[in-house]
Amino acid sequence: MSPNFQALCYLSAWEQGLVFEGGLAWESQLRKCKLDYSWASLERIDYFLDMLRTQKSPVYADFLARQSNVNLLLFLAFYVVELRTRVSGENFHLRSYQDALEKDADIKIFGEGFHSLLIEERENGQFLPLVSICTRLFESTPDKSVAFSAGMHIQAPTDKKKQFDALPQKSLIPNFNEQYVNLDLPASYKRWIESPIPPEMSATDPLQRLNRDVPKLLRSGRVVWGALVQANNRLFDPKFFGIAPGEILYDPLGKVDRGDLYSIAARLLNMKSDQQSDPALEKYREHLLAETTRIFAWCTPPSLLPYPLLASTTIFNSEINFPGYAMVNPVIPILVSDECPGCIIIAPWQLWPKAVFDEWNEMLRNKFGSGAKMHNQAPKKHNPERPTPKELSSDLNARAQAIIDANRSQPRKSFWKRLFGR
8 A cells, every 4th residue: 555545545544534554543533633635734733742741741652653653653644645735736746755765866965764665756855744743742842843844835824824725636647638629530440430339239238338427427427447347358359349348447537656545456356256245345246247247336235444445347448448459457547427426448558658658568568469450649730820812812813823933834836735735
């Protein structure tokens, strides 16, 4: 689990009042601090840590030996980073110390330890949320404040009582809907849009909803990562030109990294071999075993993970959806829309981010060698601005003059000969 997904799970568990695995130390006292995503809430965290330090006199090693205590400090760190994100309006990226060190050797100046377990990366520098938290809790004369340190590299709000909302999620493909309108799609894709579900499929198949919802997805959808849970094996063969259903796991808010989605999708698939005690998981297991049922916006239960993800059945068209006519990567850009919850399709690969498209082609080459069919991303339509009447008249006059000049340059006899054929 990446630090980013760990943050989502901790914050979601807190907001839903779920039980933390291993417990959450002093949870009842912490809830009295009113963590409402205001800057003033950071001052209440300072007061909370002061209370623990003076009343409990925690010893660093002994304190961190208990999972409930570790959960407490990690949750506070995740909360601070999330508040910084909301205040600055910029999405953060958390890395572990080792990951950050591989990217930037200068990270070693922070030293390795619990204090550097989480490193928030921004364009203008790094922020270590656990440093001020640990200093405030463990040092007898703390010289750091969580509220003060949280302002590093960002502009702290003047209104400390203002509660900041979560940032709206950005699409994996910015301005997708505008780009789609200007995309020169092949005729086969246009035909598919008109009728994604072929006539030979049963009229009562729940996937028929795609005939209604695909235009909505293309008109108002946003692109997020989706991870394949299960699909027909024929879709992995580039010689198969047809359709088949499959199961996709996704986060409709687009917050979860594709690596985490892939890992959780694999966990769901592995459930098929064992009966599940959770009724919601058992229902999904039976769905996967049946291979003929459909499910839309099935939500992962808290017993699996605190942060909710969705799973839906969709249809795959190997000729339309996959570069090279074969599925080679289990993590795919998909379209979701608030207008049709639970309905998803693969985003047109002609608009995938270049790095994603190139990665797909590389996987095609590695799997099928010289036999791989390679596609190029289609160019966008050229939509020049409409000329004004004056510009149009001037252009026509220029063309007429060019024809007259060309005729004058020809010998007179030759001109009449060409005109009358003698």
